[in-house]
Amino acid sequence: MAILKIARMGHPVLRSPAAEIPDPAAPELRALVADMIETLADAGGVGLAAPQVHRPLRLVIYYVPASRDLDGQEQPLRALINPILTPLGDEQESATEGCLSVPGLTGLVPRYTRIHYAGQGLDGRPIEGEAQGFHARVLQHECDHLDGILYPARIVDFTSFGFVEELRKPAD
Numbered sequence: 001m002a003i004l005k006i007a008r009m010g011h012p013v014l015r016s017p018a019a020e021i022p023d024p025a026a027p028e029l030r031a032l033v034a035d036m037i038e039t040l041a042d043a044g045g046v047g048l049a050a051p052q053v054h055r056p057l058r059l060v061i062y063y064v065p066a067s068r069d070l071d072g073q074e075q076p077l078r079a080l081i082n083p084i085l086t087p088l089g090d091e092q093e094s095a096t097e098g099c100l101s102v103p104g105l106t107g108l109v110p111r112y113t114r115i116h117y118a119g120q121g122l123d124g125r126p127i128e129g130e131a132q133g134f135h136a137r138v139l140q141h142e143c144d145h146l147d148g149i150l151y152p153a154r155i156v157d158f159t160s161f162g163f164v165e166e167l168r169k170p171a172d
Contacts, residue, residue: 004039004053009102009150011054018049018056018146024081025124029059033079033122036061045100047138049145052101058082060142070133080127083119085143087112088130097141097151098164106167108160109151111137 007013021029032055040048040061047062060083064075089112097109115136118128131139141151155161 001034001038003042004035006039006043006052006100007054009099009152011101013051013054013056014101014145014150015148016051016056017148018051018058021057021059021081023124024120024122029081030122032057032059033061036079037077043100047142048100049142051145051148058146060139060146062138062142064135064138068134070135075135078127079122080117080119080139081121083117083139083143083146085139086116086118088114088116094156095137096160097137099141099151101145102150102152104163104165105152105161106164107152107155107162108157109141109154110156111140111154115139 032050036048036053039053046064047060050057050059059079059081061077061079063077066072066074069075091113092110093113094108094110096106098106113136114130114132116130117139118126121127144151152161
């Protein structure tokens with residue numbers, strides 16, 4: 001396993017749609033996921049998309065800590081291949097997001113509160129379910145990477161966008 005280099009905002013791999021994965025059970029995909037897991041742990045994030053590690057493939061890994069889940073249930077680490085997200089209703093909520101590819105910055109991003117997700121696991125079997133709250137937000141954020149979209153493109157009010165340490169300072 002290896003810690004992979006994370007692409008930063010501006011790199012071409014982050015601006016283009018990623019390719020479908022024809023064989024989710026391919027051994028090289030398992031190796032990539034193992035490296036992505038190690039990279040995510042090293043970086044301290046909750047999700048990582050393959051384009052962020054310079055692989056233009058429709059693959060994300062993510063987990064949701066119990067402390068961030070609406071029901072207090074941890075969503076264990078999962079690899080989702082060729083994901084498809086569908087909003088379940090029109091309701092959206094804005095919350096602060098950051099990104100390993102946009103280090104040190106944060107902004108208020110609107111996302112659907114409930115979604116349906118479908119894709120495949122590393123064994124090639126279908127995976128599907130519903131997600132809400134932070135779980136839905138993480139999936140939408142990571143899947144945006146697969147379409148060449150970074151969260152700043154979703155910000156509506158740029159007064160909420162800036163460096164984390166600056167936004168945490170008390171107003172003068």
